[in-house]
Amino acid sequence: MKTIEKIAEEIHLAAINANEIEQISLSHTISLSDAYNIQELAIQHRFSEGETLIGLKMGFTSEAKMKQMGVHDMIWGRLTSSMLILNHGKTNFSKYIHPRVEPEICFMISRDIEGVLDENQVKDYVSGVAGAIEIIDSRYKNFKFSLEDVIADNCSSIGFVVGDWFPVNTPIGDLKIDLLIDGEVVETGNSNDILGDPWKSLAAATRLAHQYNQPIKAGMYIMAGAATSAAFIKPNQTISTKIESLGSVNFEVTE
Numbered sequence: 001m002k003t004i005e006k007i008a009e010e011i012h013l014a015a016i017n018a019n020e021i022e023q024i025s026l027s028h029t030i031s032l033s034d035a036y037n038i039q040e041l042a043i044q045h046r047f048s049e050g051e052t053l054i055g056l057k058m059g060f061t062s063e064a065k066m067k068q069m070g071v072h073d074m075i076w077g078r079l080t081s082s083m084l085i086l087n088h089g090k091t092n093f094s095k096y097i098h099p100r101v102e103p104e105i106c107f108m109i110s111r112d113i114e115g116v117l118d119e120n121q122v123k124d125y126v127s128g129v130a131g132a133i134e135i136i137d138s139r140y141k142n143f144k145f146s147l148e149d150v151i152a153d154n155c156s157s158i159g160f161v162v163g164d165w166f167p168v169n170t171p172i173g174d175l176k177i178d179l180l181i182d183g184e185v186v187e188t189g190n191s192n193d194i195l196g197d198p199w200k201s202l203a204a205a206t207r208l209a210h211q212y213n214q215p216i217k218a219g220m221y222i223m224a225g226a227a228t229s230a231a232f233i234k235p236n237q238t239i240s241t242k243i244e245s246l247g248s249v250n251f252e253v254t255e
């Protein structure tokens with residue numbers, strides 16, 4: 001049996017080198033709390049290589065995502081400095097194993113959050129809201145995992161792109177969301193597909209972060225989770241999302 005430390009190191013190396021690995025759950029029984037411990041240890045490898053924590057992400061906050069991946073609980077992961085891709089920027093395909101993209105909403109935290117907040121209270125801790133795209137890239141073969149596997153793998157995090165910031169009082173409920181590849185709509189959803197109200201995802205982030213002793217600090221990006229299923233991407237594609245009243249976000253995948 002491998003130790004938690006060894007598993008964390010292997011997951012980290014798989015992510016950094018874009019190598020796929022076997023699901024942990026095929027050979028080890030790990031609990032939810034083991035899985036979050038592995039995630040934290042794996043991320044510490046990134047920190048010791050000079051990366052910094054720049055935000056958190058929520059996952060499986062929509063029915064579409066839970067159905068697509070066969071997993072039925074909300075999860076959270078960490079976003080680090082190497083993961084941020086500029087809006088209208090480029091990313092090289094060699095960084096990834098079998099990447100997918102999904103349309104999201106992102107929050108910018110303006111004040112440190114200490115405790116658990118509800119969907120109304122959180123608004124006082126946010127300076128802006130934006131449309132976003134997340135790139136996810138499970139380190140597991142065939143993009144298949146159990147809930148514990150995906151948590152240990154930092155919830156498949158590898159990249160994210162954030163659009164222009166809009167004021168915190170911009171309504172973000174009931175907005176039409178399109179995900180496009182090379183200008184063609186591949187997924188359509190609504191911002192309310194995120195827990196019925198994207199603000200509830202940020203409230204849930206405060207609850208989970210508190211539960212796992214993860215501070216939410218001013219300046220952090222918090223990704224609310226995808227509103228639609230995720231779509232595979234290939235080199236030489238342009239990926240964009242259009243969110244009603246939050247404009248558009250895009251990036252290019254180079255070969």
Ligand code: OOG
Nearest residue numbers: 059060065155156225226
């Ligand atoms: C896990 C990450 C889920 C979301 O937005 O729901 C996620 C995965 O699907 O690989 O990021």
Ligand code: MG
Nearest residue numbers: 102134225226
């Ligand atoms: Mg996501």
